[in-house]
Amino acid sequence: MYSEDGLLPLSALQHLLFCPRQCALIHVERQWEENRFTAEGRVAHEKVHEAGSETRGGRRIVSGLPLRSLRLGLSGQADVVEFEADGAPFPVEHKRGRAKEEDWDRVQLCAQALCLEEMTGRTVERGALFYGKTRRREDVVFDADLRRRTEETAARLHELVESGRTPPPEPSGRCRNCSLASVCLPGARRSVEPYLRKAFDE
């Protein structure tokens, strides 16, 4: 169990799965660079996150709902949670782009579900991801596999942030879309001595 002081942002799970160094730059070194992708994401979320609720056909739809799990040590906000007439929660997360091969989005959604389970005492079996680019809704089942992966990721996140260390860069194709590339400097050479030696060459 974590204390309230020890909670880390839910969104950090995605950063960790994308790249541990990016995650450390944001959550340990507190560096944040906005690029077109993050700005679009932010603007989209600002709209969704305006807290409020409405009732449609017996379901209560709540946006901008604060979440936390002391077991996983996470806190954040759900874009939308739909509560069935019997009170069962169903989280819906909005994403700017399109569905990804990797399960980053599913892990983040599952973490929201685990928060909801801890806070409401009810089992959350399913949720959905809504992709802005394709305007498609993908249903997600929170099975044992996804739950285990989510718990593991949360544990790794805590290890990383508590270590206070930023892992070295591992340049890859992902760096091209990374908003933190200009802070990370993935291509910088490690060894400075040869560079210094050349300073006084003709």
Next chain:
Amino acid sequence: MKHYLNTLYVTTQGAYLAKDGECVLVRVEGEDRLRLPIHGLGGIVCFGQVSCSPFLLGHCAENGVGVSFLTERGRFLARVQGPVSGNVLLRREQYRRADDPAASAAAARCLLTGKIANCRAVLLRTARDHEDKVNAGALRGAAERLADCGRRLDPGLPLDVLRGIEGEAGNAYFEVFDHLLTNQKEEFRFSVRSRRPPLDRINCLLSFLYALLAHDVRSALESVGLDPAVGFLHRDRPGRPGLALDLMEEFRPVLADRLALSLVNLGQVQARGFRVEENGAVRMDDDTRKAVLVAYQKRKQEEMRHPFLDEKAPLGLMPYLQALLFARWLRGDLDGYPPFLWR
């Protein structure tokens, strides 16, 4: 690459800056003169009698836009910024290394490599470009002395030995500095560096440019989460931005000295734009100051290839990149600090 943001310099006396939505509004004598979106700004520098509304200051703090207040002549007065940003672990590492004599000397050696190499590059560039107009022999001779100093910067030397080499290099550079002038030589003669106050026109120009550079380097350090006050080459003194002064060393020749020289050599500033007081203190008039600011801004927009990162970026972004590389060295990503080497 990080976006290069402009700095807004306000020199009109009596100007009032206010927040107007997402814009900075500049008002003079009750009249709206300028509206600039805050998102395009990296900093605001106010000279003399310029005031800012608290709402604008708050908005700047929120957006990471540093606001500095300088006297009309460019002496630093105060700076307004938001909450201390960045990582406390990084700052602690900075303090630990600054407390460790061997680590401080290692940093100082890298910083001095940049300073001496860039001074030398300035001399060689002038000798090459103005072979017929300057005493190229004297410049090349001094450049050779600088190279000799630079090659003696061996790893493991203690700080006092490094400082000795720095002093020697500084003498060699300023001894021939006057030869870098190709125009208005009488009016802008340089003999020795004077600062408090500057006692000739060229020193007045240099001091003003160094103040602008100090603002930029300091902002760059703060934006990567370093403490500008804790230096390696410049040791702690209350009120002195030690690390900002350290990091400035490699930029002085490139961003300030060369600019001062070209302003004089191209006649963009004139002797009559300076006033010499009875006690010998020299100050610039408003028009000259404006001309210098415009030239400085323009210079910062010139694109250049960063020699270590091998990426193109505007010169104005280089202090930020160097601050980042300094942080990377502290974090252990790099085994030394690679200074910005201008060619």
